[in-house]
Amino acid sequence: MLKELLEKQNAGTLKAKDRYEIPAQDMPAQDGTERRENMNEVALGYTETQARLEAMRCLQCRNAPCMEGCPVRIRIREFVTAIANGSFEEALAIIKENSLLPAVCGRVCPQEVQCQETCTVGKKFKDPEKSVSIGRLERYVADRFGKQGETPKVAPPTGKKVAIIGSGPGGIVVAADVRRAGHDVTVFEAFHKPGGVMIYGIPEFRLPKSIVQEEIDVLEKMGVKITCNFIVGRTRTIEQLMTEDGFDAVYVGVGAGLPKFMNIDGEQLVGVYSANEYLTRANLMKAYQFGKGSDTPIAVSKNVAVLGGGNVAMDAARMAVRLGAENVYLVYRRSEKEMPARIEEVHHAKEEGVQFRTLQNPQRILGDEKGNVVGAECLKYELGEPDDSGRRRPVPIKGSEFVIDVDTVIVAIGNGANPLIQQTTPGLEFNKWGNIVVDEKCKTSLQGVYAGGDIVLGAATVILAMGQGRIAAAAINQYLKD
Ligand SMILES: Cc1cc2nc3c(=O)[nH]c(=O)nc-3n(C[C@H](O)[C@H](O)[C@H](O)COP(=O)(O)OP(=O)(O)OC[C@H]3O[C@@H](n4cnc5c(N)ncnc54)[C@H](O)[C@@H]3O)c2cc1C
Ligand code: SF4
Structure with missing residues (x-):
């Protein structure tokens, strides 16, 4: 089937009707009874043929409503088209413009209420489950090519120090983006292992821990220091980090762990x-x-x-x-x-x-x-x-x-929000639910202190934490430059 479709595509005769006739590709999964006995990942991922067939279901809509539904505005139409054409590395590069953790997001994002909810194919069949499986395609390229990328380049040292509190998806993204700008970055994590909810909350059978560990390894290769068993508000306060330990900026990404x-x-x-x-x-x-x-x-x-x-x-x-x-x-x-x-x-x-x-x-x-x-x-x-x-x-x-x-x-x-940071950080503004108040650049009421993810949004999603992380990192880099 793929061969015929490719021939039609190359001849310029592939029509929307042909695309609608391609069956939505099911995700291979471990058997329901067998997996009751093990912790291994349930969803097994597409084969190359499945990925390309699924990508060919995409109509390449001019207005790409799927992109509107994506909280970090990934150029979905372009990456899906690249997969249909067999240009997998290009597809991954497009995703990585906006999402630093595609193997995670491809697995855990609630696509059916985001990009797939607005997809034209799902609308045509009046069923978001029949939309192009954008998340599965994201996972496919991340799993297949994500490990081959070079460690991101780091700018020459700026002499500025940034503390990231919490090593969830938000903290990881901020650490990467701020380190890239050449700042000296330390992530402080209360638990004995970094990764936030992706490590302690979401189970292995849904998100293998090795995937999160690979992202942590990349951070370390970039020169980010990760200090575990360190509870900000107990081991040191934000004020101590800034006035005694020499940190020029702080990102608070402590999640909603209460x-x-x-x-x-x-x-x-x-x-x-x-x-x-x-x-x-x-x-x-x-x-x-x-x-x-x-x-x-x-x-x-x-x-x-x-x-x-x-x-x-x-x-x-x-x-x-x-x-x-x-x-x-x-x-x-x-x-x-x-x-x-x-x-x-x-x-x-x-x-x-x-x-x-x-x-x-x-x-x-x-x-x-x-x-x-x-x-x-x-x-x-x-x-x-x-x-x-x-x-x-x-x-x-x-x-x-x-x-x-x-x-x-x-x-x-x-x-909800753990009250520890609130109890130990005078001058930091919180709302009535105990979430940190930030402006559109994720800046808090304290000079040099930024925040994002669940501690700002309330219990939300990985992609939203990542999205705020990117905004906060850009603001921190600008603040340190100024
Ligand atoms: C069981 C579970 C399943 C979920 N499933 C999904 C899903 O399928 N899809 C989805 O998109 N989202 C899901 N979520 C939500 C998602 O995981 C969160 O929205 C996201 O992880 C928030 O990221 P974050 O960076 O704000 O912080 P977190 O991931 O919450 O990480 C915060 C980190 O900060 C550390 N920390 C806290 N206080 C301190 C302190 N004082 N000092 C130092 N470190 C501190 C914590 O130990 C933690 O490691 C799930 C959440 C849970 C709990
Ligand atoms: S809305 Fe659906 S069909 Fe249209 S470009 Fe996006 S993924 Fe493709």
């Missing part, structure tokens, strides 16, 4: 986890290898309720499956349609046996005399009028109480 709880009875019981703790134990501390090289334990659960409907909830539920739970219930108070999780994660969770309990929510968690979880008392819900988020409001149904028997409850209803 888990929210339901504030219901029973949340203090043994067997209740925040999704952050559960995933950090499993991912960062490798609790799934407890006793076989890892010292971090995690609950051995039989029946697990995960509360929430976002990516974090899906990750926690799928992790619980892999840690051996017999029944994993995803309890969500709205319907599946309102779930904020990526569609692919919802499909994968179902294939792995996660049981969706929508329009339900616990009102208390039940314990035994030893303080261990034995169940969750839930209420049934129905959908009312849309609320501020535009989604229909969940309304509890009176008298609909029932109990699900569970020994573990994982709360995944969102994360």
Whole structure:
């Protein structure tokens, strides 16, 4: 099929109708039952033929609405066309103009509500899942050619020092862009490993840690210093970094690491986890290898309720499956349609046996005399009028109480800002939710201090953190030049 299409393309006779007839290419994936037993990546990536066929579905629209949907404005039409033509390195170079972490973004970006939502092909079929699979194409070229690139060039030393607080996607992008300008850059990270949520939150089966490590290795090759086990606000304050340690500028990219709880009875019981703790134990501390090289334990659960409907909830539920739970219930108070999780994660969770309990929510968690979880008392819900988020409001149904028997409850209803930086940085302005206030260049209320990512936006996405990182880095470079 590819050969025929290429012949038509070369002859200039390939029409939109031919492109619509190319079937959307499915992503090869590990078998749903097999992968319940392992942590390996689920989605396996396109073959070259699949990538080129998928790219040929693109209509090369003159107005490229896909680009409008991309938060960092990647020239999508151009890179997809390059793939269709077999110019993979060119495609990667186009992506890298705007995104420094294509192998990550190709895997975790919520494309169905960004570039793929606005794609003309999806619109034609009235289904964003039928859009050109832009994310999978991005992943294809990043996986195949991403490792071959040279280490980015670094300008001669400027004598200026920049501190990056937090090593998530935002911090990584700022470190790279600021180092490129010749500044002396140190990344301070509270955990013992850099990478932020990409290392401690998003599981191996969705984002292999080796991919994030490669990006960290590039930073180190560029001469960026990475200091782990260093909590800004405890080990040193921002003020000390700037007045005593000689840093001329600071980027705060500490993320949104403070888990929210339901504030219901029973949340203090043994067997209740925040999704952050559960995933950090499993991912960062490798609790799934407890006793076989890892010292971090995690609950051995039989029946697990995960509360929430976002990516974090899906990750926690799928992790619980892999840690051996017999029944994993995803309890969500709205319907599946309102779930904020990526569609692919919802499909994968179902294939792995996660049981969706929508329009339900616990009102208390039940314990035994030893303080261990034995169940969750839930209420049934129905959908009312849309609320501020535009989604229909969940309304509890009176008298609909029932109990699900569970020994573990994982709360995944969102994360907020950790108050440590606020408590230890006088003069830094925060909003009422504890997020740092910045201007359009990511500059804060303090001279020389910039911020971006989740600590500014609230819990958001990798691509938005990266986008803000680029803006902040450009502003820092300008500030140090001036
Ligand atoms: C489980 C989970 C799944 C997700 N899935 C997706 C997804 O599929 N797609 C997507 O786009 N987004 C997803 N997200 C959201 C995404 O990961 C975040 O929006 C993004 O990582 C934010 O990047 P950041 O640079 O702001 O900070 P983070 O990635 O949050 O990194 C901040 C870093 O700062 C460190 N830190 C915090 N305080 C201090 C301090 N005082 N001193 C030093 N270091 C400090 C932290 O340890 C952390 O390493 C997910 C989030 C979670 C939790
Ligand atoms: S909107 Fe879709 S079809 Fe049009 S250029 Fe972008 S990816 Fe191609």
